Every structure is written in C-alpha cells, then in structure tokens.
Amino acid sequence: MPHDHNHDHDHAHDHGAGHSHAPSVSAANERGVLTGFALTAGFMLVEVVGGVLSNSLALIADAGHMLTDAAALLLAWVGFRIGRRASDARRTFGYMRFEVLAGLVNAVTLFGLVLWIVWEAIQRLRAPGEVLAGPMLAVAVVGLLVNCLVFWILHRGDQSHVNIKGATLHVLGDLLGSVAAIVAALVIHFTGWMPIDPILSVLVCLLILRSAWSLLRNAFDILMEAVPPDIDIATVRAHLRQTVPGVADVDHVHVWSITSGKVLATLELTLADEAHAARVVPAVKRALAERFSIGHATVEVVHTPQAQCALERRGRHTHHHHDHDHAHDGPHGPERAR
Template identity: 35%
Template structure:
C-alpha cells in the first residue's frame, strides 16, 4: 500500500497528524480481481478436501491446507484495503492499519499448527502407507494447477505495487509448486502403486507451508516489535543525515514500521549555529524521501533550550 504523508508540519500536538494517513483507495477493479481469485480458491479447496478423503490422500488434504493460506492472504489483502480507507479517529491516530499485521501473525501461527499435523501424518504414512487412489490424486492436482493459474492471472491484473496484493500473488505461485509435487506423486501412485509417494508429496507441501509461516511471523514480528524496516539501517540513515553540511549531530534516532509499506522515523537533528532550520528541515525530509523512501516525516522546529532564535543561534529539528 502506498502512503502519502505531508512534509514539514509545524509544531503542535507533539507533531502528530490528526488527518488521515492513508493514500488513495484501491480501485474497485482490484477488489473484483481479488474477490474472483478468492472465490476460485475457496470452491476448489472445499472440493479438494472431499476428494482427498475419498482418495485417502494426505497430499491432497495438505494441498487444501496450503490453499487455505492462499485464501487467507487474499482475505488479508481485502481487509487491509478496507482498513486503509478508514480515517484515523480519536485515540487511534494511525487508524487500524496494524490489524493486518495481527492477522498475519495469527495466520502464521495457524500455518505452524497445520505443518505439525501434516508432518506427523506424512511420516506416519511413510511408515505404514495406506491405499491411495492415485488417479484421483493426479486428476485433482492437475485441476488445482489450472485453478491456481487462473487465480494468479486475476491477481496479476490488480495493482501489485501493494505489498498485500503482491504477497497474495506469491502465495498462489507457491501453491502451484505444491500442486505440481502432488500431481507427480499421484502419477507415481497410479502407475507404480508406490503409496509412499503421496506421503512424500505431503511433506514437500508442509515444507512450503513452513517457509510461508516463517516469512509471515518474521515480518509481523519485526513490525510488532517496532524494528527498523527490512533494508533500512538506522546507522546508515543517521550517517546520511549528518552528511548534510549544516548538520552536526543526530540524537534519539528511531526507525520503525507502522504497517507494511508504511515506514516512519523520529530523531533530533542538531544544526550548526546560524543554519536556516526551515530550509534544512525541508532538505532532510527530501533526503529521507528520495534515498530511503520514508515519507512519514512530520517536522517541527524547536530551538535548543537557552539559545535565542536569532541569527547565529543553534536549533534542533524534531522529525516525528
């Protein structure tokens, strides 16, 4: 999600924004594409569970579990679009933008539980392989590849510059690899009768789900613990700010993420005596925007205590 934030706000109310932080609402077409992909996945997922039980295939059921993660990622994207459109009110000065992060964390924990079950069941079936209807597994997996291809095509037509939409797209591509593994396992069982291939495919799917769970929990954890956004190093940012010819020091530098795609920064920047605080404020904001893509830079000017605000004085810029 892109977030446009005003630069150079004056002091007052602690430098907080009282307006909306959100950018323009996603197009209705994006919602339709996502909703269409979601409908495809949910209908096929339900059918796959039924066929998996009939065929006695843990690979198909695990694929359905993986598809559940795809559907959840699309639901999160739709929720995030809806949340981003709601203005901030009252005590919630950032609105409800972190709802998607909490949902992602819950989603990741659910994936972990599914992985534990599928690993247990897959290993059990490696030891005692049951009779599996290979032809049903193979045919359903081929249908799953087609359904995921259709869902990927729909989401690819939406605005993939949104991290939520791109995340849903990557989930579906990941699921296609799982269906390919299941199709191979179904063909092996069908042609050779080697039932353990089904269990091996389930373990492959579990590994893919574990990878998705790790990514979700890692990214959600970074945001919930207010770590610096991935790819942004506070030391590098501080060095860049002090590289300004009229900046002497940077104090209390904090860089965090409000929600995905919404980095924020706060710091005290000490300027040489005689420096034009308002000009330097604008230049620092432009530096943060152009080099680090940090747009949430509400700026206020506060002269150093005990120093007059006249010519030749030092001043302090608060970026919040």
C-alpha cells in the first residue's frame, strides 16, 4: 500500500548477535578440498599419459575433465581463503562473492569440456581408431578409485556452499567418466568394437550437462541477487503480519544472497497504532532469522497516519512543556535552590 513518505522514518540495521560476514567453511572442509586437488591433479597426469598411449578418447576426455576438476578445487580453496578476508570501507561485505565467481567458472568449464568431448567423439565415429583395451582398463580402474576417494572427501563437506557443491559435481562427472572408460575397455577387449569409446564419452557428457546447468543457474541467481529458491516474498510478508505483534503492514521487501548461505533482506515496516519500534523491530528480525534463516536485515519503520498524528501531538505537547519550564527561569537561567 502506498505511504506518505513525509512521515518520520526510523531505520534499524542489525547484524545480530555474533553475526559474521565470513563464509562458515571449517578448516576440515578446506583441507578436504585441498587434498582433493592434490589427488586429482596428480592422477590427471597419469590419465593423460594412459589416454595417449592407449588412444582412448574416454580416457583423454576424463583427463580433460580432471584438469577442470583440479582447477575447480583450487578455485574453491582460494575462494574460501579470500572469502574470509575482512571487509573494508570499499568492500563492506568483504570478498564473500569470490566463491560465487569461482562457482560460475566451474560451470562454464563443464560446458566447454562437454562441447570438446562431443566434437572429438564425432570425429572418431567418422574415422574410428584402434584403442588398446589393456592399458585403458588399468588406468580407468585406478581413476575410478581415486575419484571415489575424492568424492567421498568432498561429499562430507558443506554442500550448501556453491564451490564445494561445484567441485563435488566435477568429481562426480569424473567418476562417471571412469566407469564409462572401464565399460568401453571391456567391450573393446571382448568384441573389438571401437565406436563404443566415443559413444560412451558422449553419454557421460549428457549426464554432466544437467549438473552443470544447475550449478550455473545457482551461481547466476546469486550474482543477479535473485530471491533464494526456498523463500517466497508473499510468505515473508504474511508471516510477519500474522505473527509479530505491532506490525500493520510490510512493503518493499527485497531478499537476496550475498553468497551461499548468507541471506539478506530489506523491508519497510508499518507499525500499528500504539506500537513501539524498539520492541517490534527486534521481533521482526528474530522472525526473519528463525523462519527464513535471514541473518542480516535492514528495516525501515513508518507509522500509520493516525499514529503519526499522535506522535506529532505528543511532540508538540512536549515542546510546549519545555517552553513553559523555560518561561519560569530567571534572567540568568533556572532559579537555583537557596
């Protein structure tokens, strides 16, 4: 509903007790990401050599995927480190969004990898080459074990963070790639049918695309400051009106994420007659935190016309008494007790 913005506005801005802008990523999660990077980067070199020696597109594609995995894990780790840097006068929320940018890079690299694999697969289907099943199978089995280990390490982390989720999706794609390489090696060993190698590579790409799109959309929504998917603005307004005493109306509600798990909100609160902002505003902040996990809220308070008139009358009454008291003062100020 429209409001007369000539009314007095009270602004309340509170970070809440113990509120911090730093991403709540534990040291154990950081170590897990760094360990995953070391394992992935190390085996990626092994897989490149195995793919070239065996002439397997499935292995080469998986090696390329592991290269992007290593980059994704390194970006995630760097994102966590930089994200904890303190805020300053220029970046009042610090560097928390660095991890979202890293997540966006992860998603884009997945799409790029898929396009490259599909292109190579088409070329190989046109002109199939001989693939050495023995070396291909050995490397693929070891790759599967390494990917399972890295996936287990990352899956124990906080999946609500865009970077840990992105790195986990990368490794999941690698795990599927290793399975495809094993199947292709077995088919080639027992049947000699070479096209199975590029065909399974393309099938793995189709599985990766869905995860890549989800990751890209999540990072894009955060950067565009979209409302988090688990929050509905109409529900927020209704909840505050119905559950917080003294709230007459809620308008101009904006809810967005500064980074994964850090939800912010601004809103305009109309107080009911006789309601006091000092009591209502903290109650609104508690309701936002408990019901919607919004830990950082800025509330602008306006009064109904009737309440505004009452405030103005009280203000004039107080001013009148103040002038009346000064009228009884002596020429040199208030009379002193003798």
